[in-house]
Amino acid sequence: MASDRISRRELLLYSSCAAVSAHAGTSSGSPLEHQHSGGSPQHLSAGFQFFSEEDASDVDAIAELIIPADESPGARDAGVVHFIDRALTTFDHDKQEEYRTGLRDLRTRITAMSASVRNFSDLPKDLQIKLLSEVEHSSFFSIVRTHTVMSFFGNESYGGNRDQIGWRLIGFEDKFAFRPPFGSYDAQPNGASR
Numbered sequence: 001m002a003s004d005r006i007s008r009r010e011l012l013l014y015s016s017c018a019a020v021s022a023h024a025g026t027s028s029g030s031p032l033e034h035q036h037s038g039g040s041p042q043h044l045s046a047g048f049q050f051f052s053e054e055d056a057s058d059v060d061a062i063a064e065l066i067i068p069a070d071e072s073p074g075a076r077d078a079g080v081v082h083f084i085d086r087a088l089t090t091f092d093h094d095k096q097e098e099y100r101t102g103l104r105d106l107r108t109r110i111t112a113m114s115a116s117v118r119n120f121s122d123l124p125k126d127l128q129i130k131l132l133s134e135v136e137h138s139s140f141f142s143i144v145r146t147h148t149v150m151s152f153f154g155n156e157s158y159g160g161n162r163d164q165i166g167w168r169l170i171g172f173e174d175k176f177a178f179r180p181p182f183g184s185y186d187a188q189p190n191g192a193s194r
Contacts, residue, residue, distance in 0.1 A: 050088040050096060054119055055103055056081050061121040062141075063148040065132055073165045075148050083151030083160030084144075095143055102140025106131065 048056050063084070075081075087151035089095050109131055117123055120131065126185050135141050151160025153167070161167065164174060 048082075048085045051081070051085050055099075058084065058103060058106065058120040059084055059099075061128060062132065062144050063151075064147055065125075065128060066148045072169055075152060075160075077162065078152050078160055078165045079162035080151040082146050082159050083154065083158055084147045085152075086159040087147055089173050090148070093160065098143055099142055102135075102138065102144070105138075105140065106135070109134065 051059065060076055060081040060166060063080040067075040067078075068078070069075075069077055088099060104119075110117055110120060110123065113127065113131070114123075120128060124132065132141065151158075152165070153170070154161055156162060156164055167174060
C-alpha cells in the first residue's frame with residue numbers, strides 16, 4: 001500500500017498548512033461559523049465555588065479580551081470562567097491568592113480611573129484594554145492568560161471548551177481511538193516480522 005504512505009516532507013507541509021489555517025481564523029462557509037454570545041455574560045448565573053458573581057464577571061471579561069469572539073467563538077462562548085473557577089478549587093488552588101490580589105489591584109486601578117465604576121466588566125472595552133495593557137506583565141495576568149488558553153483548548157469535562165469550541169477551531173476531532181497519522185511507522189526494518 002505505497003499509496004497510503006506520505007513522505008516526511010509532505011507530513012511537515014500538511015502540518016504547517018494545518019497550523020497556518022488554524023491560526024488564520026475562519027472564512028465564509030466555515031463549519032466554525034455559528035451564533036455566539038456576542039459579549040453578553042448571561043451564562044454567569046451558574047453557581048461558582050471560588051468566584052463571587054462580581055469576580056466571575058470580571059474574569060470572564062478579561063478572558064474575552066484574551067480570546068475575543070469575532071467570526072469564530074471566544075473565551076466567553078467556551079465557558080472559560082467556569083474552568084478557571086473549577087481549577088482554583090481543585091488542581092490550581094494555590095493560585096487563589098494570586099486571583100484575589102490581582103482582582104483587588106484591578107479594582108484599585110479602576111477606582112483611580114473612575115469613581116462611579118467598580119468592576120472591570122462594567123468598563124467600556126477601550127478602557128478595559130488600556131487597563132489590561134498596564135498589568136499585562138504581572139503574574140496575575142499571566143496566570144489568567146494561561147488558564148484561559150488551558151480552558152479554551154482543554155477537555156470540556158473540566159469545565160471549559162463548551163461544545164468543543166476550541167477543538168473545532170483547530171480541527172481536532174475527539175475520537176476514542178486514533179489511526180496512525182501516516183503509513184507504517186512502527187514496521188520492522190527489512191520487512192522482518194515481530
